[in-house]
Amino acid sequence: xxxxxxxxxxxxxxxxxxxxxxxxxxxxxxxxxxxxxxxxxxxxxxxxxxxxxxxxxxxxxxxxxxxxxxxxxxxxxxxxxxxxxxxxxxxxxxxxxxxxxxxxxxxxxxxxxxxxxxxxxxxxxxxxxxxxxxxxxxxxxxxxxxxxxxxxxxxxxxxxxxxxxxxxxxxxxxxxxxxxxxxxxxxxxxxxxxxxxxxxxxxxxxxxxxxxxxxxxxxxxxxxxxxxxxxxxxxxxxxxxxxxxxxxxxxxxxxxxxxxxxxxxxxxxxxxxxxxxxxxxxxxxxxxxxxxxxxxxxxxxxxxxxxxxxxxxxxxx
Ligand code: AKB
Numbered sequence: 272x273x274x275x276x277x278x279x280x281x282x283x284x285x286x287x288x289x290x291x292x293x294x295x296x297x298x299x300x301x302x303x304x305x306x307x308x309x310x311x312x313x314x315x316x317x318x319x320x321x322x323x324x325x326x327x328x329x330x331x332x333x334x335x336x337x338x339x340x341x342x343x344x345x346x347x348x349x350x351x352x353x354x355x356x357x358x359x360x361x362x363x364x365x366x367x368x369x370x371x372x373x374x375x376x377x378x379x380x381x382x383x384x385x386x387x388x389x390x391x392x393x394x395x396x397x398x399x400x401x402x403x404x405x406x407x408x409x410x411x412x413x414x415x416x417x418x419x420x421x422x423x424x425x426x427x428x429x430x431x432x433x434x435x436x437x438x439x440x441x442x443x444x445x446x447x448x449x450x451x452x453x454x455x456x457x458x459x460x461x462x463x464x465x466x467x468x469x470x471x472x473x474x475x476x477x478x479x480x481x482x483x484x485x486x487x488x489x490x491x492x493x494x495x496x497x498x499x500x501x502x503x504x505x506x507x508x509x510x511x512x513x514x515x516x517x518x519x520x521x522x523x524x525x526x527x528x529x530x531x532x533x534x535x536x537x538x539x540x541x542x543x544x545x546x547x548x549x550x551x552x553x554x555x556x557x558x559x560x561x562x563x564x565x566x567x568x569x570x571x572x573x574x575x576x577x578x579x580x581x582x583x584x585x586x587x588x
Contacts, residue, residue, distance in 0.1 A: 274300050276341040276382075278326050278373070279348030281305040281312045283460075284387070284490060286449035288345060289315050291491045302339045306348070326369035332376045345385040345494065346373045352391055352414035352547050354453030359413040366417035367424075374428050374436075385498055386425050386438035388510050390483065391415035395550050402552035404512050404559040411550045422510040429508065437497050438509045442483035442555060444490055445516075445575060447582035455547045458520060459484055463579045466527050466534050467587050475541035478521035481553040483514040486570035486578070493566055500564035511560040515568035516575060517553070526576045 273296050279285050280303035292301045298319035306325050308316055315321065322335045326348050335341070348369055355362035370386070377384050393402055394409040408419050418440075425436040443456025451457045458474050459482075465472040485493075493513055502508070518526075524536035560566035570578070 272296065272300055273343055274302070274339055274341045275343045275345060276302045276304060276336060276339065277345045277347060278304050278324065278369075279346075280315055280321075281309060281449075282347055283444060283446055283449045283451040284487075285347045286312070286315060287446060287487050288347070288491055288494065290318065292345075292495070293319050295495065302335070302341065304335060326372055327364055329372045329375070332372045336376050336380050336382065341380070341382055343383045343385070343498070344373055344377055346370065347387060349387070350414070351452060351454035352389075352412050353455055353457070353544050355414040355417070356412060356543050356547070362413050362417060366414070367420060370421050370424060374424065374434070378428060378432050378434055383435035383498070384425070384437070385494055386421060386436060386509065388418045388422050388438050388440045389414070390440055390442045390551050390555060391547075392419040392422060392440060392510070393550075393552050397552060399553045401554055401556040402512070403556050404507065412547050415550075425509045435502070436509055437500075437505070439493065439497060439511050439513045439560070440555070441490070442485060442514050444487065445484050445579065446487035446490075447579055447586065448487070455544045455551075456482055456484065459518070459523060462520070462523060462527065462536070463583050464587070466531055467580070467583050470531065470533055471535040471537070472524070473537050473539050474520045475539065475544050476520055476548050477540055477545060478536075478538060479519050480545070480548045481517060481519045482548060482551060483517050483555050484575075485513065485515040485568060486575040489515055489568035489570055493568070496566070497564055505563050507559055507563060511563070511566070512555045512557045513560050513566055513568075514555040514557045515570055516572050518572055522572070523576075526572055527580070530576070530580050
């Protein structure tokens with residue numbers, strides 16, 4: 272039976288990935304970890320093994336992997352694009368020094384790794400529309416620089432040491448359970464909360480800023496499907512483009528308006544996040560993921576919007 276360590280378990284993806292993995296592999300086999308605990312996360316901290324873990328501390332990483340006999344790591348702990356611009360050194364420490372600690376301990380203790388990368392690896396010189404799997408990656412945000420470096424480091428560890436490392440380039444992730452923290456795509460979650468609570472939303476990106484998104488059920492299924500895929504079929508292995516929904520703030524607002532007719536959106540542009548969004552692709556080509564391991568997202572804009580409004584409606588009652 273697998274023993275899986277999840278870092279960043281109280282973040283947006285971890286909050287839903289941990290219960291998903293616990294259902295699939297048994298609660299005792301999933302070790303959730305986070306640098307600190309926060310209120311409202313008792314389901315994660317109490318529903319199976321939990322460790323307080325600072326991934327920038329190599330000794331601590333070693334001891335948690337040893338203690339639980341971990342054989343796979345879903346390494347989710349990361350700072351995101353917008354907060355990264357406020358503190359690039361802190362981002363480098365978490366995203367790069369944290370990653371090398373995980374890679375080194377995984378190498379020494381023979382673990383496989385899931386590494387989430389991002390559309391942030393692309394930059395102004397990358398093709399904007401249907402950005403290919405293999406193309407120019409010259410990011411201009413520190414987050415993007417850390418993610419492309421992370422991808423290369425993962426490739427290096429695979430090639431040099433034979434480590435089984437797989438990963439995806441996430442676009443914006445939309446979900447109802449936990450808030451995203453400090454990303455450029457966070458508007459696509461905030462808009463739903465404000466639509467339900469206030470009937471209006473002030474967006475920090477321009478109305479026609481197109482960025483790809485995926486909904487959490489597809490995120491969960493995709494990560495596990497990739498980790499369980501036949502390695503012989505994986506030509507890329509790491510850093511697969513994945514996408515499901517291509518949308519602008521204006522289009523997302525129009526979809527919400529079908530359910531909340533009085534909903535209104537206006538705009539107060541944040542120059543930092545707008546510059547990041549402008550440097551990213553309008554849409555991704557994810558055909559390599561579809562071909563090599565069967566990426567097949569189920570949620571389009573309509574289904575995702577209906578589900579978000581239903582789930583948040585219950586939660587915010
Ligand atoms: C962010 O906006 O920083 C993230 C991402 C696209 O990686 N959601």
